Amino acid sequence: MNKKTKLFTLIFFLLLPKTVNSYWAFITTPFRLARFVFSSTLSGGANIYFLGQIINFAYQKFNSSSPFYRLEQKISLSKMPSSLKSELYEEIKYAQLSHSEERAGGTHAFINQVLHFPWRKKKEPEADLKKIYQRIDSKIFGMHKIKKLVLDLFFAYHEGRIKHISPLCLYGPPGTGKTAFAVALAKALNLPYIIISATGANDPDAFFRGSLRTYVGSAPGFFFSAFSQLQCINPLIIIDEIDKQAVGNHRGTIQNVLLQALDPVQNKRFRDYYLNHDIDISNAFIITTANDINLISDPLQDRMLMVKVDEYSEKEREIIASTIIWNKIKGTYKIPPDVKKQFIQKALLKTAETRIFRSLKKILTKKINRWLRLNS
Numbered sequence: 180m181n182k183k184t185k186l187f188t189l190i191f192f193l194l195l196p197k198t199v200n201s202y203w204a205f206i207t208t209p210f211r212l213a214r215f216v217f218s219s220t221l222s223g224g225a226n227i228y229f230l231g232q233i234i235n236f237a238y239q240k241f242n243s244s245s246p247f248y249r250l251e252q253k254i255s256l257s258k259m260p261s262s263l264k265s266e267l268y269e270e271i272k273y274a275q276l277s278h279s280e281e282r283a284g285g286t287h288a289f290i291n292q293v294l295h296f297p298w299r300k301k302k303e304p305e306a307d308l309k310k311i312y313q314r315i316d317s318k319i320f321g322m323h324k325i326k327k328l329v330l331d332l333f334f335a336y337h338e339g340r341i342k343h344i345s346p347l348c349l350y351g352p353p354g355t356g357k358t359a360f361a362v363a364l365a366k367a368l369n370l371p372y373i374i375i376s377a378t379g380a381n382d383p384d385a386f387f388r389g390s391l392r393t394y395v396g397s398a399p400g401f402f403f404s405a406f407s408q409l410q411c412i413n414p415l416i417i418i419d420e421i422d423k424q425a426v427g428n429h430r431g432t433i434q435n436v437l438l439q440a441l442d443p444v445q446n447k448r449f450r451d452y453y454l455n456h457d458i459d460i461s462n463a464f465i466i467t468t469a470n471d472i473n474l475i476s477d478p479l480q481d482r483m484l485m486v487k488v489d490e491y492s493e494k495e496r497e498i499i500a501s502t503i504i505w506n507k508i509k510g511t512y513k514i515p516p517d518v519k520k521q522f523i524q525k526a527l528l529k530t531a532e533t534r535i536f537r538s539l540k541k542i543l544t545k546k547i548n549r550w551l552r553l554n555s
Contacts, residue, residue, distance in 0.1 A: 247271050247283075250290050258298040263456050267293065289392065292399065293454065295407050301462065302411040304368040306337050314367035319360050321495055325349070325486055329364060346441045346465040348421075348480070350472045351488030357468040360488075361417045370464070371409040374417040375401065383433040387440065389453030399453040402440070402460045413462040421467045422474035434479050441465060441482040 254267050267290055274286040305311055308330050315326055335341045349357040358374065365372035380386040389400035398404075406412050421433060439445045440460060448457040467483065469475055 246287060247275060250287065250294075253294050254290070257294060258300075259293065259296070260456070263293070263454075266456070285392075292407070296403065296458075297406055297410045297412055300411050301413045302370060304333070304370050304413075308334060311367045315360075315363050318363040318366070319356060321491065322356065322360060322488065325360065325488065328484075328486065333368075343443065343461055344464050346467065346483045348467045348469060348475070348483040348485050349488050350422075350469040350475075350485065352490050353470055355488045355490055357488050358417060358419055361415070361466040361468070364466070365415040365417075368415065370413070370415045371411060372415040372417060373405050373409060374419060376419045377421045377433045378419075378423045380433050383436045385452075387433075387436045388449075389451050391452050392455070397453055400451045402449060402463070403451045403454060403458060406458075406460075406463075412459065413464065415464045415466065418465065418467045420469065421479075422469040422471050434476055437467075438476075438479055438482065441479070443482075 251268065251271060254264050257264070270286050270290065274283045277283070311333065312326060312330060315329075319326075332341075332344050336344055349360065351357060362372065362374070385400075387401045389403060390397040399407075405414065405416065418433075418437075421437065440449060443461065446461045447459050449460045450457055472480070472485070
């Protein structure tokens with residue numbers, strides 16, 4: 180390099196600190212790299228090109244209007260683990276040096292996803308046990324033993340005797356209100372909740388752990404996405420029908436993944452492949468449902484508190500049909516009060532044969548539709 184080029188470069192570097200926030204950072208990074216360029220044995224053209232890259236890197240690194248600079252500021256203020264922060268800084272550095280808009284856009288989107296994750300952010304559940312019981316009791320008929328069991332768990336949790344609430348597994352015949360109870364419990368606790376079905380997870384490992392970012396169309400795992408969506412690390416997660424995919428396929432079964440997700444030791448370091456880092460899912464309150472307990476492996480049963488949900492008795496079905504279900508249906512149809520008992524008795528006879536309470540509303544609706552057509 181000739182003297183004029185060196186002089187111009189020196190003047191440029193002296194003026195550069197006006198556009199950066201940290202003079203010390205300016206001294207320790209681009210200036211030392213420039214000194215390396217001056218002392219290198221590269222040709223003049225290569226020297227100038229390499230120096231231009233250094234100047235561009237310094238501008239992107241320290242310019243307050245640069246999108247990557249703003250991302251670095253957000254990362255430094257985040258509550259994410261320090262090891263993950265270091266990895267994100269490396270991602271930014273490689274994206275800046277690559278000069279690829281595609282790489283920069285992908286890195287920017289990935290880091291924004293990580294920043295949106297609610298690191299260490301919790302939502303306190305309702306502490307008044309009387310309110311919890313009243314709210315559940317107003318939505319769910321019966322199930323008094325299960326309601327008292329939940330109250331016992333949350334009493335021990337609020338008293339500090341247990342750090343985490345044990346996962347529950349509600350098992351019993353279809354249509355007995357297992358999922359409805361879990362939803363009512365989430366609302367009673369004032370906790371955000373999400374429901375998934377185990378039957379839809381064709382690739383359980385990828386569904387729960389995500390896929391590596393090297394693959395096209397990669398996405399984060401279920402727990403990472405659920406926590407980001409609900410903006411807390413202690414939501415109530417309802418996993419329906421965990422016994423339905425018990426046989427599985429060559430990709431494994433959902434029960435294999437749940438063995439780690441429900442283990443009180445391992446779930447503090449649950450690996451998400453998309454993030455390429457461990458996340459803590461031990462604060463989530465997980466409720467699973469199943470019909471056949473024999474299809475659930477013994478190790479998985481050991482990790483959950485198994486609660487049996489019995490069928491409703493004939494008297495309970497009659498009370499539910501004449502109050503809860505009838506009140507939902509009568510708002511849709513104009514039905515004379517004198518035919519109410521007739522419809523309910525026919526519907527109860529039908530459900531007694533099928534032993535599926537869920538069909539009670541459907542049967543009542545069919546009977547009413549036919550009656551309205553014949554009496555119109």
